[in-house]
Amino acid sequence: MNVTCGNVPGRIPITRRNMTDGRHHRDTRTRRLRRGALAVLSAGALTAGLMPQAVAEPIASTTVQTPGEAYEAMGFGVFMHYGLATFVGQTPWNYQPEDVPATTYDPANLDVDQWMDAVAAAGASYVIFTAKHHDGFTLWPSDYTDYGVQTSSDPRTDVVGEVVDAARERGLEVVMYYSWYDRLQPGGDVRPENSDRTTDSPEYMQYVKNQLTELLTEYGPIAGIWMDIAPMDDVQLPELSDFVHSVSPGTAFVPNFPNAQVEFDAADVRTFEGPYEMMPCDYADPKPTEQAYTVAAGPGWWQVSDDALPTRDTDAVYAVLSSTNALGATFSLNVSPGPSGQLPAGGVRLLEALGDRRRGDDLLAGAATTAGGETGDHPAAHATDLQAKTHWQVPADGESAWLQVNLGQELTIDRTALQVTAADAVAGYRIEYRDADGSWRTAHTGGAPAYPTQRDEFPAVTTDSLRLVVADATDGAGVIEFKAYGGLDDTADAVRYDGTGWQAQARPADAPQVPRLPSSVPFAGAFNTSIHRSRTAGDTATIEFSGTGAELRAGVGPDHGIARVSIDGGEPQTVDLYRAEAARDVAVLERRDLAPGEHTLTIDVTGDRHPDSTGAWVTLDRLVPLVLPVADDEDRPPYDELPDGRRIYDDGGDRCGADLPIEYVDTWEAGTWAGAYADTRHYSRTPGAYAELTFEGTGVAVMAQQRPGHGIAAISVDGGPAELVDTYSATAREQVIVWAASGLEPGQHTVRVTVTGDRNPAATNSWVGLDAIVVTP
Structure with missing residues (x-):
């Protein structure tokens, strides 16, 4: 993961034990009961490199899919970085685990249910959890290291087990993050700057396999192993992939490496880390893909403060999620718990708002x-x-x-x-x-x-x-x-019933409030304790509503039949209301693609029924008008408009659009960057390369990045004299207006930003980073 640097004083040294001497033992009464077969190896088997024989339960699937396809089909997940680094206050890149005792892990109020409630509220399908990061600290009581929760300040909590149970209670799939890079274990120091990230230690390879077996068998079924800093070769990467599949055939192997540089068939899913690394819009590789994206307050992908807010708000995250899904990939949003053991309030609010926006x-x-x-x-x-x-x-x-x-x-x-x-x-x-x-x-x-x-x-x-x-x-x-x-x-004035068979049924106002009415009672469990129902063919119910979508909620049961439902006179859709068990207020039809405005939904009672049904009742309970974000119009303008009327032309336009509003001549590189406007920028250090925008307006400004390695640009309007602008800064700065011109005659103008190749004497290079151009109409 991307990290920041720093030092942490006052560390208490601990002694690292050579874990190839055999697994260590502890009081098993402190262990949480975990699912699946328990893999137990003798010390002799470990040192001899024998493979564990336990095999995880397969993940159930109703369709024939590869593990990678099943992973991508999940669509939306929440990534959570949590562990020792949460309490150290730095990313695992920036401290030596030998200097940090396991007791540093000390949550005051660990509440995994609170985490998973927020994930479920967001409408996610899966959660990715950091079982072990680069420091080697395990969030489950592994039999192959004593550097984990079992020796922490919270030794009786198996956090991985808590996450798995809480996720499954809410219908969420579980993916395990596991770092191949381990700064504690001998042989695990496969630094990312190494060309292939491979290990020279067979003992470390076996150590990894032993721990993967624990995760895949004791907590299975697991939807994916998300292996960070994975090896980039044709030997060890396939070996790890094959091993994961041999233990758990339905588990996707998701290795993380620089996607712009390498491709490996051993990867079931390719993943990109945003906002620094975004999946290319024209990504044509048939391999399933995931766009990871962090909004954690930091450092890196971590949350070391319980108060800091996410770095992005709902609209920005929703836009990336929607575009990722539209490109055919799944999206994982990193929102991490804080040191208290709680998901911070800002993270909870973001996930809940995202869920409301999507629903x-x-x-x-x-x-x-x-x-x-x-x-x-x-x-x-x-x-x-x-x-x-x-x-x-x-x-x-x-x-x-x-x-x-x-x-x-x-x-x-x-x-x-x-x-x-x-x-x-x-x-x-x-x-x-x-x-x-x-x-x-x-x-x-x-x-x-x-x-x-x-x-x-x-x-x-x-x-x-x-x-x-x-x-x-x-x-x-x-x-x-x-x-x-x-x-x-169903009782609203906006609902009109036509025909002779409709019956209005509701709990009488003077009826006792029985907590649990039998499902055979027509209004039991109904919204607002009322329903309308008919079994007379030809009866109709017409509902007028406003919104961009609708969810029809009805009664179902063993005596229910078939309805035909249409919106605005469109093609009717058949809705079978038969169910073996009776229930009310059940979502039976949803439309999410309506134009904003007024609409009419019509329900036709057909009199037909499922072969197993004993009747043909059609029961209306309510209609939920949906207010969903409207998809971008293909003809929308190529700029964002500010409240004061100014227009921002982003350097990349609509990131996945066909046309760029700004023309780039000669060598420019496009890329994503956290903190830049719309998380993108173009940059060049080729003398004479220029970027040009033709616009209608009376003023224009250039927004750029400032960096220690950035140089001098020449900026001009309508071919006039160029002004030299120094974009050097001793500290990195984003979204800086480096030049502006006002008082232009109304009409069409052209602004040009040219790379000179020159630099401030203090600058280390001559890059020019164009972020956006701001126009005053």
């Missing part, structure tokens, strides 16, 4: 939002923008501390979520809804909200406007996000 079921997302008071930097709209880093600042005047959201249509809501800027930001809150008579009524009252997310359920209310009233806010307190969930109930 589109937050009814408040992007809705018109007003407040009793707001500031220019923190307006009311920030509380419903699904951004993890923005917020509405609560007014100090308690009478103005309210937020109102116009839903745009009458909807039924039974759940909300509230995120505030700190655990003690507010002492209490109230959720109100506007009733049909225009009065405001209370749906829910709460005390100090849970941090980072307060979730509330209450008896469903039907309204066109929701209001959050905040009580006793601390100075500077903010609401990061206010969310609501529900939809159009």
